Each structure stands twice: as structure tokens, then as C-alpha cells.
Amino acid sequence: MPEVIFPGPEGRLEGRFAPAPRPRAPVAMILHPHPMSGGTMNNAIVQELYKTFQRRGFATLRFNFRGVGKSQGVFDNGVGELSDAASALDWVQSFHPEASTTWVAGFGFGAWIGMQLLMRRPEIRGFISVAPPANMFDFTFLAPCPSSGIIIQGEADEVVTPLAVQKLVDKLRTQKHITIHHDTIPGANHFFQHEMKELMGSVDKYLDMRLDPNSPIR
Numbered sequence: 001m002p003e004v005i006f007p008g009p010e011g012r013l014e015g016r017f018a019p020a021p022r023p024r025a026p027v028a029m030i031l032h033p034h035p036m037s038g039g040t041m042n043n044a045i046v047q048e049l050y051k052t053f054q055r056r057g058f059a060t061l062r063f064n065f066r067g068v069g070k071s072q073g074v075f076d077n078g079v080g081e082l083s084d085a086a087s088a089l090d091w092v093q094s095f096h097p098e099a100s101t102t103w104v105a106g107f108g109f110g111a112w113i114g115m116q117l118l119m120r121r122p123e124i125r126g127f128i129s130v131a132p133p134a135n136m137f138d139f140t141f142l143a144p145c146p147s148s149g150i151i152i153q154g155e156a157d158e159v160v161t162p163l164a165v166q167k168l169v170d171k172l173r174t175q176k177h178i179t180i181h182h183d184t185i186p187g188a189n190h191f192f193q194h195e196m197k198e199l200m201g202s203v204d205k206y207l208d209m210r211l212d213p214n215s216p217i218r
Contacts, residue, residue, distance in 0.1 A: 024098045024100045028061070107131060
């Protein structure tokens with residue numbers, strides 16, 4: 001997986017990019033957890049999500065938000081990080097302008113940024129949000145949420161309360177024209193320390209369903 005450096009709003013951004021094996025392949029971008037809590041693109045869950053989309057033939061990018069690793073700039077409480085994500089998606093799309101579809105996946109803080117990106121980019125047709133921090137950040141911008149996706153939560157998450165995530169899911173499920181899947185992984189903490197296999201099993205099962213040509217969810 002080649003290291004890449006591409007322009008962001010505040011200078012260079014560092015990433016890892018797996019180009020697509022065929023024209024019109026779909027695009028996926030993976031967003032990492034909170035930089036102030038040590039989150040980087042090398043987070044274990046971020047890496048597993050990256051590998052999953054890469055295996056499925058997506059042009060796949062994970063990158064460091066501003067101020068992390070070799071990415072320039074300083075932490076900006078989510079505002080600048082959303083701009084970073086938009087720039088990163090522009091960069092991938094410059095190589096794959098004919099992409100058949102676009103997905104975004106994120107863990108924790110990255111899930112919050114990814115869901116904001118949905119609101120800005122109508123080409124994003126699917127999302128995977130792992131432990132979206134609904135008890136820490138405002139998700140009311142999802143009105144309405146423009147695309148279907150899955151929210152995955154650890155039953156024993158000590159950082160993101162499962163009740164707050166359930167409330168977010170319930171609210172999104174009142175909206176028409178989208179379908180929100182919700183998986184709770186028994187016994188899993190915030191980092192899915194001993195349940196990575198179950199987490200990725202949930203992701204793969206969902207992607208199998210969504211990427212099937214006969215999927216009821218477009």
C-alpha cells in the first residue's frame with residue numbers, strides 16, 4: 001500500500017492509497033479516531049476497514065487528519081478535519097472520476113466526520129460508522145440523512161454510550177428513503193479489543209448485502 005502525500009486545506013496530508021484494479025471501480029475512504037486521543041490512520045480498526053474495501057476492489061484511501069503523523073496543520077475540533085476529508089475525497093476522485101459509487105467508513109471521531117461528509121457529498125451512497133460518538137458530538141445535522149448505512153457499536157463500550165447510539169439509530173430510522181442497519185457486538189469495548197473478528201464479520205455481512213447487484217438498498 002503506497003504512501004501518498006496530497007494537498008489539503010492547511011498543507012500536505014499523509015495517507016495510504018490502494019488504487020482500483022479496474023475502471024469505474026467504487027471508491028472508499030476510511031477516517032480515523034480522535035487525534036487528541038492518539039487516533040491515526042494506523043489504528044487497528046481503520047486498517048481492517050481499509051483492507052476490507054481494498055479486497056473488494058475499491059480504490060481505497062486512509063489518511064491522517066491535520067496535525068497527525070506527516071499531515072500539516074493543527075487540530076481544529078472537527079471543522080478543519082471535515083475540510084481535510086472533503087479534500088481527500090477530491091484527491092481520490094481525481095484518479096477515479098468514473099467511480100461507480102462512493103463509500104465512507106469511520107471509527108469514533110472519524111465516524112462523526114464521515115457522517116458530516118455525507119451531507120456535503122451526494123455521491124456517497126453508503127457508510128459504515130463504528131462507535132459514532134453520539135454522546136459527545138452533535139449529530140442533529142443528519143436531517144435528513146442522505147444515504148443508507150450501518151452503525152456498529154460495542155455492547156460494553158466505555159467511551160461511547162450504547163444508549164446514545166441507540167437514540168441516534170432510532171432517530172435516523174424515522175426518516176424515509178434510507179435504511180439504517182444497527183449491530184451491537186456482545187461484550188465489545190470501545191476498541192473491540194477481543195472482538196475484531198466479530199466487528200469485521202458484521203462489516204462484511206453488510207457489504208455482501210449492499211454490494212449485491214440485487215440489493216434492495218440502492
